[in-house]
Amino acid sequence: MPDTPAAPVLLGNAPGSFPHSVLAERHPAIVRQVRDSFPYGPEQHRALDALLKSCADGVIEPLPAAAADRDRWREWGMAARTGRSWFDVPWLWSESHFYRRLLDAVGYFGPGAWQGIDPFRPVKLAELDAAETDEELAALDALEDRPEDERARALLHGSLWGNRADLGFRLSDTGAEARAAVPALVHDDSDALWARLPPAGTGTLCLVADNAGRELIPDLLLIAHLLGEGRVGQAVLHVKPYPYYVSDATTADVVDALRRLTAAPGAAARYGRLLWTALADGRLDVRAHPFSCAPLPYANMPDDLRADFAAAVLTIVKGDLNYRRLVGDRMWPPTTPFREVTAYWPGPVAALRTLKSDVVTGLDAATETALVRAEGQRWRTAGTHALIQVRTSQRP
Numbered sequence: 141m142p143d144t145p146a147a148p149v150l151l152g153n154a155p156g157s158f159p160h161s162v163l164a165e166r167h168p169a170i171v172r173q174v175r176d177s178f179p180y181g182p183e184q185h186r187a188l189d190a191l192l193k194s195c196a197d198g199v200i201e202p203l204p205a206a207a208a209d210r211d212r213w214r215e216w217g218m219a220a221r222t223g224r225s226w227f228d229v230p231w232l233w234s235e236s237h238f239y240r241r242l243l244d245a246v247g248y249f250g251p252g253a254w255q256g257i258d259p260f261r262p263v264k265l266a267e268l269d270a271a272e273t274d275e276e277l278a279a280l281d282a283l284e285d286r287p288e289d290e291r292a293r294a295l296l297h298g299s300l301w302g303n304r305a306d307l308g309f310r311l312s313d314t315g316a317e318a319r320a321a322v323p324a325l326v327h328d329d330s331d332a333l334w335a336r337l338p339p340a341g342t343g344t345l346c347l348v349a350d351n352a353g354r355e356l357i358p359d360l361l362l363i364a365h366l367l368g369e370g371r372v373g374q375a376v377l378h379v380k381p382y383p384y385y386v387s388d389a390t391t392a393d394v395v396d397a398l399r400r401l402t403a404a405p406g407a408a409a410r411y412g413r414l415l416w417t418a419l420a421d422g423r424l425d426v427r428a429h430p431f432s433c434a435p436l437p438y439a440n441m442p443d444d445l446r447a448d449f450a451a452a453v454l455t456i457v458k459g460d461l462n463y464r465r466l467v468g469d470r471m472w473p474p475t476t477p478f479r480e481v482t483a484y485w486p487g488p489v490a491a492l493r494t495l496k497s498d499v500v501t502g503l504d505a506a507t508e509t510a511l512v513r514a515e516g517q518r519w520r521t522a523g524t525h526a527l528i529q530v531r532t533s534q535r536p
């Protein structure tokens with residue numbers, strides 16, 4: 141980032157700030173939700189109590205000696221954070237570590253009978269089974285006789301606005317969907333995105349997924365369209381290796397979404413079968429890299445992941461958290477050029493994100509002024525605005 145001095149890293153220690161509210165209010169609410177979702181035993185209830193206490197007024201503790209990922213967390217900066225308040229370390233690190241601890245508390249990492257049981261599965265499945273999902277899938281039928289480029293754009297927007305359906309977000313903003321706010325793109329590089337995915341394209345698309353359910357379904361539909369219409373030869377879907385930020389997609393969620401598609405009537409089932417076949421013949425690959433759950437920006441990504449993204453004609457990075465990791469979780473002036481803060485990315489990259497945290501880059505000054513005039517700073521976190529940002533050249 142040659143011309144861009146680094147902005148301050150977001151911390152959670154300012155009462156009244158969005159990061160502080162996530163640590164102080166959203167995390168305890170998530171613990172309560174998880175506790176109510178399963179008939180956990182006394183050991184898990186005790187561990188959840190301890191986590192609640194630790195998050196409120198405790199410090200970050202070392203991982204258990206037997207934890208299989210101790211070395212990985214050491215590489216991710218565990219030593220420097222151990223013994224410090226959750227509120228005083230980088231917000232991204234603190235949030236991410238919270239999910240690691242929550243899974244530990246419910247026995248996800250085992251050994252034992254609860255090993256591998258996703259504590260967020262009930263809410264994910266409820267969303268997948270919702271009547272709204274049926275309606276969204278039925279709407280695909282009306283698209284079928286539209287020209288290809290129109291279908292492509294509709295599916296891109298489905299994937300973009302699908303990011304509004306984030307279950308963790310809803311915990312503290314239950315009225316968001318019901319409000320009559322007009323969704324609006326604050327930046328739209330979609331022409332540059334389509335230029336990377338021309339008809340008769342043979343390259344590989346990477347899509348770094350965000351949420352399961354009603355975000356993952358449109359992500360999968362977009363991938364199916366791009367493969368089916370020959371805009372890409374292959375696709376790689378990056379998901380989380382374990383449950384994360386409540387609704388983030390894991391491989392199990394991909395399977396659930398595919399089963400939902402193939403069981404639906406009409407066009408949805410055809411998309412589902414295309415994807416099923418593409419998985420079988422290798423045109424679609426699902427990867428769950430450990431770094432996908434790292435508490436760090438993508439600038440710190442390991443070489444194997446870097447090689448994946450370098451080989452892609454385009455990597456689409458979905459969602460708010462991935463955006464924070466893409467540009468660095470910093471309080472950038474909103475007009476900071478997106479191409480500069482993503483200059484480290486090894487290939488062409490596109491961000492598709494609804495705005496649900498303070499971090500934003502790449503806005504023009506007039507857009508920022510209009511947003512502030514209309515909404516104060518609420519536009520940053522309300523989830524009612526979205527952006528499509530693309531950087532195609534390697535260097536700014």
Ligand SMILES: O=P(O)(O)OC[C@H]1O[C@](O)(CO)[C@@H](O)[C@@H]1O
Nearest residue numbers: 162306309459460461462496497
């Ligand atoms: O699912 P997304 O779009 O990554 O959003 C995650 C949400 O969680 C947060 O990390 C706050 O917990 C915000 O960035 C955002 O509201």
